[in-house]
Amino acid sequence: MTKEELIQRLDDIEWEDFEVKEAKSDVPGNVRETVSAFSNTSGGWIVFGVKQQGKNYGIKGVAKPDKIEQDFTTSLRGDVYNIKISPECKKYNFDEGIVLGFKIPPSNKKPVWFNNPKNTFIREALVNMLMHSDYFSSQKPRIRVFTDRIEFNNPGALPNDLDTILREDLSKPRNPVIAKIFRVINLAQNAGYGFDKMINGWNSYYHTDPEIKSGTDYYTITFKVDEKYATRKDKKASEKGGRTGGRTGGRTGGTTGGIAGEKKKK
Numbered sequence: 001m002t003k004e005e006l007i008q009r010l011d012d013i014e015w016e017d018f019e020v021k022e023a024k025s026d027v028p029g030n031v032r033e034t035v036s037a038f039s040n041t042s043g044g045w046i047v048f049g050v051k052q053q054g055k056n057y058g059i060k061g062v063a064k065p066d067k068i069e070q071d072f073t074t075s076l077r078g079d080v081y082n083i084k085i086s087p088e089c090k091k092y093n094f095d096e097g098i099v100l101g102f103k104i105p106p107s108n109k110k111p112v113w114f115n116n117p118k119n120t121f122i123r124e125a126l127v128n129m130l131m132h133s134d135y136f137s138s139q140k141p142r143i144r145v146f147t148d149r150i151e152f153n154n155p156g157a158l159p160n161d162l163d164t165i166l167r168e169d170l171s172k173p174r175n176p177v178i179a180k181i182f183r184v185i186n187l188a189q190n191a192g193y194g195f196d197k198m199i200n201g202w203n204s205y206y207h208t209d210p211e212i213k214s215g216t217d218y219y220t221i222t223f224k225v226d227e228k229y230a231t232r233k234d235k236k237a238s239e240k241g242g243r244t245g246g247r248t249g250g251r252t253g254g255t256t257g258g259i260a261g262e263k264k265k266k
Contacts, residue, residue, distance in 0.1 A: 130175075132158075
């Protein structure tokens with residue numbers, strides 16, 4: 001992207017493959033969601049040193065361009081994400097200061113996510129739900145997000161009581177083909193450690209265990225947020241993640257349900 005193309009994009013109202021961050025002196029923490037989104041779709045440009053106010057953009061420049069560029073590219077090629085990302089880096093000189101541009105390429109190893117402890121056990125709950133759902137039930141996999149909790153409702157009962165599952169590392173996926181797909185892309189393990197991850201992970205962050213209930217044809221996992229340990233930023237992140245998880249779960253559930261249905265017919 002040339003300087004002229006950057007100016008043109010700033011003049012236009014909205015681009016799906018273009019996002020600006022002020023990043024005055026540090027790499028902004030919320031850039032990780034953007035990196036993941038671009039990597040999982042068609043790629044895009046992330047620009048540091050520009051502030052967005054409504055539909056208007058203002059060039060502010062970054063105070064330490066070399067440091068910010070190094071910190072950001074190191075995080076992309078390090079252990080922050082589940083894969084290493086190699087961006088195209090550009091530096092633009094304006095009267096107001098230096099602006100940095102990073103082109104995030106689309107990944108050929110999707111999905112791409114950043115390694116955040118909170119993401120780990122929420123992702124584990126989503127994977128667990130899709131692997132063990134009964135896609136022939138009249139119910140559908142469902143995620144509900146509230147201000148004080150996140151609920152995963154799964155059609156299909158647990159293969160055994162929870163104590164036995166935890167004690168014996170029991171792994172009996174209802175949909176083995178779907179389970180194999182998740183294992184191939186490193187989203188699931190062979191042993192039954194999913195509940196351990198969810199319980200221990202949530203407890204380590206919010207100091208409370210998730211609530212797990214099971215009936216004859218369903219089970220639910222509820223992650224309750226203790227107000228004492230949750231900040232306003234955490235709540236917003238959880239709500240955003242839950243909405244994204246709900247959309248992803250719906251799309252993935254439809255696809256994986258189709259796979260399960262085809263296997264059943266055969």
